[in-house]
Amino acid sequence: MSQELIIFKKDTDAVGTNRGFVYQYLKTLIQWLKSHQNKNDVVIYCEVEDDIKQVNVEKGSIEWTQVKCYSSVFNLESNDITKTLYNFFVLYASYESFDGKFRFETNSRLSSRDQLFSDWVEKQSLLENEVELLTKLVIHIQKSLGEMLTEKSDSLKKDIASKIMKLESTKSSATKKKNKPLIENLKIELLNLGNNIKLMKQKIEESETLSDFIKRIEWSFDKVESEHAIQQLRDEAHILLEQIIPKQGSIILYFNRLLSEIFFKSTEAKMDERCIDRELLQEILNETESEIKEFTDQNLIQQLEGLEIKVIGKIDGLDSKLDTIDQKLNNVIADRVSSYPDVMLIDLPTAEIKEIEAILAEESDNQSKLEVKIRKINIKDPEQEGNIIKLATELRCRYLIYLQKLKLKGLHKEYEALKSLETKVQVHCTNTVIVNDETLALENSEFKIERFNPAAFWLNFQNDLKKILKEQKLRSKIDIEDTVIFAQMYQMAAECYLRWHKEGEN
Structure with missing residues (x-):
């Protein structure tokens, strides 16, 4: 199926950060370090199509990871879960030629009131034999995906129709002539949109397709409070770094440098430039101490540490300070407005x-x-x-x-x-x-x-x-x-x- 279906995906490519960006960047760092340690030839993309995207071209496989650091619990009706499943399905349908896998990782826990979700998570590795459970999940997710597709497609149709109406409403004959090819292109776009909507609906209505999709999803609920989760990931990254960095090297120095690199990549304007791999990590490991310090965003590191402390409530009045990430995000908005x-x-x-x-x-x-x-x-x-x-x-x-x-x-x-x-x-x-x-x-x-x-x-x-x-x-x-x-x-x-x-x- 064509990747044109990506238009139906919720926009998760926003440059910058989200509520759990510390958690997300640390998760990305750990994936990067493990990939290097295991000598996996994968390319990791930051903030492309989902929080983390791992591509192994040789094996023809892609793994997308959505990460959330919350103090709240999740159920199948949660907005974040619904959006995640929708994003995952669009990616699944758009990359048919790849062996796709989908992961949702969070420090939080499942709602005790959602039995269907609890059963899914508990038996996720055994779904092949859990026919009754799989059938219930297919029915539930078919309804959820159908509703979100309708919402998304209606919005896209309305947007295109509005553009056509605006171009056709001009009174100037010269402008009408100028707008004619633009209108024709928009009408073709509207026609293609209708065809893609049909394709997506067909995929959603295919029970076998949904069954295969569901079996490719992996849930990970750590049941760890947010402040402990951040520290836990930092400790895990430090342990991995200790095994990788040159002897006598400073773990903190490399930790800060690599985390800065992930931030730099996440804020690249072009999606194909938001990638990290073993080769890049090795280049950083070969840098001199002065180069490491030069390419480390000290303000970012200070703010990351401040935000981590903020999460566990150890600094009073930190809410009044605008962190570096938010400032960069504000700059992106300001640039767009001025342009x-x-x-x-x-x-x-x-x-x-x-x-x-x-x-x-x-x-x-x-x-x-x-x-x-x-x-x-x-x-x-x-x-x-x-x-x-x-x-x-x-x-x-x-x-x-x-x-x-x-x-x-x-x-x-x-x-x-x-x-x-x-x-x-x-x-x-x-x-x-x-x-x-x-x-x-x-x-x-x-x-x-x-x-x-x-x-x-x-x-x-x-x-x-x-x-x-x-x-x-x-x-x-x-x-x-x-x-x-x-x-x-x-x-x-x-x-x-x-x-x-x-x-x-x-």
């Missing part, structure tokens, strides 16, 4: 008091829910609590008013951009509530869970939303202000998709 003169900027316009009052009158129940949830954060200063409620109310009302005006004015592109982002926020809010409920149920179990802090969670959740916003900016020619996603967060709280507290604790 497109027609880039769209979306910010919330001010609203008249009467407009806000009208929204509150229509949504009195929702407003009440929002205020209750903010109060359950237990902010000690009543004045500060009042200010937050006032700000939250104003932002969500301005957002709803803005959506109404965009719809009335027929500004579809801006409206769709906001609704697309809102859907991502809604999914994240919903999953977070589910995870918090699960975590509450586990507090008396054998898996150690720290006491839930509503205020800390509220602040951390806003940082999560900022990362979602950054990903959105990277993938589109649209610049959206932070106030928009915060307004969406408050609206989700009002609509009951989000709460910043645990029901069992308040």
